[in-house]
Amino acid sequence: MPLGMDTSKFYANKSKELEVQLQRKNERIVSLETENAMLYLKLAQLRGDVRSARQEAMLSSAELEDSEQFKEEVVQKTVVIHQDTKALRLELDRLKAFVIEMSVSFQLYLQRAKAAVHSNRASYHSHSSIVTALQDQLVQLQQALHDVSERHAKEKRRRQELHNILMELRGNIRVHSRLRPLMEFDGENEDSSGLGRPGTRSEVVVHYVDDENICVRTNKNTKVFEYERVFGPTEKQESVFDEVRPMLQSLLDGYNICIMAYGQTGSGKTHTMLGSHHNEEYHLSHDAHPDEGVIPRATRELFRLIEEKPLGTHSVEVSVVEVYNNDIRDLLSRDTNAKHDIITGSDGQLSIPTVTSKQVDCIDGVMNLVQFGLKTRRESATLIHEHSSRSHLIVTLTVTSAAPSFFGKSVSLESNLCEVGLSGTGMSTKKGNPQPQIWTTDQGPGKPLAATGAPWPNQQPLVKTKLQLVDLAGSECVGMSGVRGAALREASYINKSLSALADVLGALAEHRTHVPYRNSRLTHFLQDSIGGDAKLLILLCVSPAQRYITESLQCLGFGQRARQVQRGQTKKRLPSSAEKVASDTSSGTRPRSGSSSR
Numbered sequence: 001m002p003l004g005m006d007t008s009k010f011y012a013n014k015s016k017e018l019e020v021q022l023q024r025k026n027e028r029i030v031s032l033e034t035e036n037a038m039l040y041l042k043l044a045q046l047r048g049d050v051r052s053a054r055q056e057a058m059l060s061s062a063e064l065e066d067s068e069q070f071k072e073e074v075v076q077k078t079v080v081i082h083q084d085t086k087a088l089r090l091e092l093d094r095l096k097a098f099v100i101e102m103s104v105s106f107q108l109y110l111q112r113a114k115a116a117v118h119s120n121r122a123s124y125h126s127h128s129s130i131v132t133a134l135q136d137q138l139v140q141l142q143q144a145l146h147d148v149s150e151r152h153a154k155e156k157r158r159r160q161e162l163h164n165i166l167m168e169l170r171g172n173i174r175v176h177s178r179l180r181p182l183m184e185f186d187g188e189n190e191d192s193s194g195l196g197r198p199g200t201r202s203e204v205v206v207h208y209v210d211d212e213n214i215c216v217r218t219n220k221n222t223k224v225f226e227y228e229r230v231f232g233p234t235e236k237q238e239s240v241f242d243e244v245r246p247m248l249q250s251l252l253d254g255y256n257i258c259i260m261a262y263g264q265t266g267s268g269k270t271h272t273m274l275g276s277h278h279n280e281e282y283h284l285s286h287d288a289h290p291d292e293g294v295i296p297r298a299t300r301e302l303f304r305l306i307e308e309k310p311l312g313t314h315s316v317e318v319s320v321v322e323v324y325n326n327d328i329r330d331l332l333s334r335d336t337n338a339k340h341d342i343i344t345g346s347d348g349q350l351s352i353p354t355v356t357s358k359q360v361d362c363i364d365g366v367m368n369l370v371q372f373g374l375k376t377r378r379e380s381a382t383l384i385h386e387h388s389s390r391s392h393l394i395v396t397l398t399v400t401s402a403a404p405s406f407f408g409k410s411v412s413l414e415s416n417l418c419e420v421g422l423s424g425t426g427m428s429t430k431k432g433n434p435q436p437q438i439w440t441t442d443q444g445p446g447k448p449l450a451a452t453g454a455p456w457p458n459q460q461p462l463v464k465t466k467l468q469l470v471d472l473a474g475s476e477c478v479g480m481s482g483v484r485g486a487a488l489r490e491a492s493y494i495n496k497s498l499s500a501l502a503d504v505l506g507a508l509a510e511h512r513t514h515v516p517y518r519n520s521r522l523t524h525f526l527q528d529s530i531g532g533d534a535k536l537l538i539l540l541c542v543s544p545a546q547r548y549i550t551e552s553l554q555c556l557g558f559g560q561r562a563r564q565v566q567r568g569q570t571k572k573r574l575p576s577s578a579e580k581v582a583s584d585t586s587s588g589t590r591p592r593s594g595s596s597s598r
């Protein structure tokens with residue numbers, strides 16, 4: 001201590017100095033942790049690349065031999081399915097016409113009978129033979145109607161099976177890419193007249209090539225990425241959803257589904273999943289608004305499909321959560337800061353009993369809750385984090401249905417399948433091998449189904465499947481310099497969770513026995529709908545401008561690696577599908593070539 005200096009002042013200064021040093025050290029630690037996460041992400045990417053290269057090398061020689069045969073098989077089966085579906089459609093039309101004809105003649109007979117009875121009441125007995133004949137005809141008609149409806153139901157089941165085979169041929173993981181148009185904000189800090197001009201930061205470097213290819217072109221090189229589907233800048237929300245629509249049928253056929261938008265901030269994830277930010281009124285009308293994104297459209301389609309099912313056989317529950325800094329936050333609860341744990345029951349099933357789950361029976365019900373959740377998310381965003389994209393948004397629709405007949409079969413075959421209640425979000429999975437939840441009505445809750453208020457049909461097996469719709473946080477590579485405090489922590493958690501997602505997809509690609517779902521809350525929460533038999537669709541959202549080129553390449557690379565999972569699975573799955581088609585069809589027609597499995 002310098003001579004003559006006040007002791008308390010000296011210690012106060014010293015303490016201040018130490019606090020500043022401590023603060024700097026803390027920030028340095030968080031900064032190093034984030035760098036570490038970034039490096040981990042890079043390592044995961046590199047590992048993925050090495051893995052892919054190794055797999056490619058191994059596969060390519062084998063692939064070369066059987067690719068032609070494989071292609072031919074797929075073409076044959078696809079054509080057979082198409083022909084079969086066409087024939088079945090014709091048969092269905094014929095049956096429909098027959099039913100209409102039958103009901104018309106039935107009405108006619110009934111009218112005639114009534115007229116005969118009425119006008120000949122006095123001589124009723126003398127005409128009893130006519131009445132008996134009419135009654136016989138009525139019985140015959142009823143029998144015919146019964147036969148027709150049975151054939152109709154059988155036909156419907158067969159079409160569903162064909163649909164599922166087709167989906168299986170397409171693989172369990174699909175990757176689509178959507179390139180958004182150049183926006184004014186891409187030219188931030190630039191003269192607006194120079195928007196997109198060569199040499200500027202807003203220059204367009206990502207290009208739509210065709211329905212399956214997208215390329216990143218720079219002065220130095222051009223890199224082309226291939227996906228199941230690529231959407232150009234002018235493609236409408238409807239086109240994007242058209243490719244999603246078949247997955248909704250699979251949801252009702254017993255598969256868990258996940259649709260997630262991946263991309264950096266501003267690349268169009270929210271636009272794709274929800275629609276415009278400005279249009280927050282969700283439309284009560286039956287038809288979709290052109291601006292509506294995947295979430296409202298999928299909900300609308302789900303309720304449309306449910307409407308076609310027998311009354312009272314399906315109910316839907318919705319939950320809206322965000323994963324922020326690796327914590328699950330319930331956006332339908334007043335207390336968004338409450339902690340929620342994913343619990344594994346003694347039977348190996350997962351659940352989050354504390355998350356709010358509401359029964360809904362129409363699109364407005366769902367969208368009102370989603371809007372409520374988004375509002376909660378935005379309000380807390382002002383207190384905690386400025387940009388909503390700093391968290392992953394997950395909307396979960398859980399469908400409970402009286403199982404179709406083919407599920408009835410699997411219940412009897414696998415009677416040890418889960419028998420659990422309806423509480424919480426209804427997350428359920430067999431450890432490491434997620435499956436839809438199945439139990440029978442007498443074991444179920446015995447409460448009415450929401451859609452109709454009708455009671456559960458007795459002794460019917462019930463199936464619980466999940467549709468998870470995810471708007472992921474921005475995948476941008478956050479520069480380490482200048483980012484501090486809360487933003488740094490957020491970036492660190494986002495990087496960790498996205499690298500955990502990449503790891504999970506990598507493990508699935510290699511068919512590893514251990515898939516590290518639990519390395520992050522995001523993957524743990526989505527476990528049911530990204531692994532096992534579940535169907536995952538990744539929508540890569542890409543900005544076209546040069547200023548985002550690093551992020552765009554990272555995003556497209558992520559999608560390419562995920563696609564390898566799909567390719568591996570398709571190859572592995574084909575024989576069973578092919579056999580199934582072969583045994584389902586007796587048609588010996590020579591298929592035409594040129595179709596693809598897509």
Ligand SMILES: Nc1ncnc2c1ncn2[C@@H]1O[C@H](COP(=O)(O)OP(=O)(O)OP(=O)(O)O)[C@@H](O)[C@H]1O
Nearest residue numbers: 180181264265266267268269270271272276389474
């Ligand atoms: N395909 C598209 N067509 C027209 N406008 C689009 C398209 N994609 C995105 N936009 C517009 O670009 C802007 C940014 O998109 P959006 O907010 O969806 O990005 P985001 O990836 O969700 O960003 P964040 O991660 O910050 O939430 C919005 O104004 C949106 O309306």
